[in-house]
Amino acid sequence: MKKNSYLLSCLAIAVSSACHAEVLTYPDPLGSSQSDFGGTGLLQMPNARIAPEGEFSVNYRDNDQYRFYSTSVALFPWLEGTIRYTDVRTRKYSQWEDFSGDQSYKDKSFDFKLRLWEEGYWLPQVAFGKRDIAGTGLFDGEYLVASKQAGPFDFTLGMAWGYAGNAGNITNPFCRVSDKYCHRAESHDAGDISFSDIFRGPASIFGGIEYQTPWNPLRLKLEYDGNNYQNDFAGKLPQASHFNVGAVYRAASWADLNLSYERGNTLMFGFTLRTNFNDLRPALRDTPKPAYQPAPESEGLQYTTVANQLTALKYNAGFDAPEIQLRDKTLYMSGQQYKYRDSREAVDRANRILVNNLPQGVEKISVTQKARAYGDGDYRNRRSQPAQTAGRYSAWSIRATATTTC
Known part of the structure; x- marks a missing residue:
């Protein structure tokens, strides 16, 4: 007993x-x-x-x-x-x-x-x-x-x-x-x-x-x-x-x-x-990862900038039908990731694409990977230091959570 x-x-x-x-x-x-x-x-x-x-x-x-x-x-x-x-x-x-x-x-x-x-x-x-x-x-x-x-x-x-x-x-x-x-x-x-x-x-x-x-x-x-x-x-x-x-x-x-x-x-x-084996396809001839080159911040979402980001998110980061929204001080991006077996590679590429052209006042980025089998993975990037030089963030930290779909 x-x-x-x-x-x-x-x-x-x-x-x-x-x-x-x-x-x-x-x-x-x-x-x-x-x-x-x-x-x-x-x-x-x-x-x-x-x-x-x-x-x-x-x-x-x-x-x-x-x-x-x-x-x-x-x-x-x-x-x-x-x-x-x-x-x-x-x-x-x-x-x-x-x-x-x-x-x-x-x-x-x-x-x-x-x-x-x-x-x-x-x-x-x-x-x-x-x-x-x-x-x-x-x-x-x-x-x-x-x-x-x-x-x-x-x-x-x-x-x-x-x-x-x-x-x-x-x-x-x-x-x-x-x-x-x-x-x-x-x-x-x-x-x-x-x-x-x-x-x-x-x-x-x-x-x-x-x-x-x-x-x-x-x-x-x-x-x-x-x-x-x-x-x-x-x-x-x-x-x-x-x-x-x-x-x-x-x-x-x-x-x-x-x-x-x-x-x-x-x-x-x-x-x-x-x-x-069905969800992901290997990238045999992959495009280079975007360089980390933040541009001066713009006021709000710019049509041309967003169009270029959506194209890069699809063909470089591998997100199918990506969407970008700006609410309060958070920039949201979502899409179904199909390109990489290691999701961290897709998230890293998406981060670089978004960070390089951030609107003014954004303090957080939320990258949501929509998965067919188990719900959505929500990767949220927060600026780890408030210091900001010439409109460019000095450092970023990555924290991940997930949402539940029933």
Whole structure:
């Protein structure tokens, strides 16, 4: 009991520390995130979400029994695939001690998720998924799942067969069709691609809630687990609770940190690294970065100057359909950045373009990158020193925040 309280305290402290940490860059709201097994999901359980098309993720998760290494890619808006390599820490590499040495058991598997119905105003998104295809069947199973977003909450409810449904908290509905659906083979030959056991064996209802906090980088998860872990390959695992809780912290646009407390007694941690091959195009023959050459300040926005800035923002900084507005003492620029994988390069170029022709009285520049997947990133540049010589700013500091779009 003391151990459980200690682990829960560690999780609470970690989340609290993340909430109060002072950082220079606040990434965009999370949206969907990767599960313990790889692929979009809750923690142990999947959801109906699929990552933005073209997203490629590298994942690592670690607990006392398993280390999960996986890569996941969203091939289409309706299909994603995951390749997973699992280190079973409680089992030797083989049944022969001398041959195994210090090596633990390793397992390879492949998963996929197929969207059956896209989310609408009233209806949820529905997906079918299959885990551990062409593997040894350690985590073999399939599921039907629905997810529906309501404001900052994303609700999930599904039914699983096989590994994720081992708790058997409901009667398999397909048993009414035929008795053959009431039994499932326990394992498969490695490399054997088979769908003969689909919808067979024990079945369980699972579900969960994800909450996008007002603080953009933090997303919280609560799930009801459909597995009881009594027939686990790592051994019969004690389960004090069917509820798992976790948090995802987006450290950068390309990196998530994950921490969860599962089965009421186990701490899981890990990370996800991601990129998206569809969003950005490399600049093979790039134009030179604008020189830092501030001109004397003008009164208000000048038509010719703004026209030249918009052209430079599009073709030099890589912002599609850029917009410039002047309100009070802030100059606002927004647009969808398509040119650079490193957004800091685009922001730096935009800064130079805007700073070189600032209207009088401007004390702050706000550069907003409109992203298709996760909302808007708002980069605000403030003059770090009030000193001003010949209409030119002596120094600038960069501070970044982000807005939330629901």
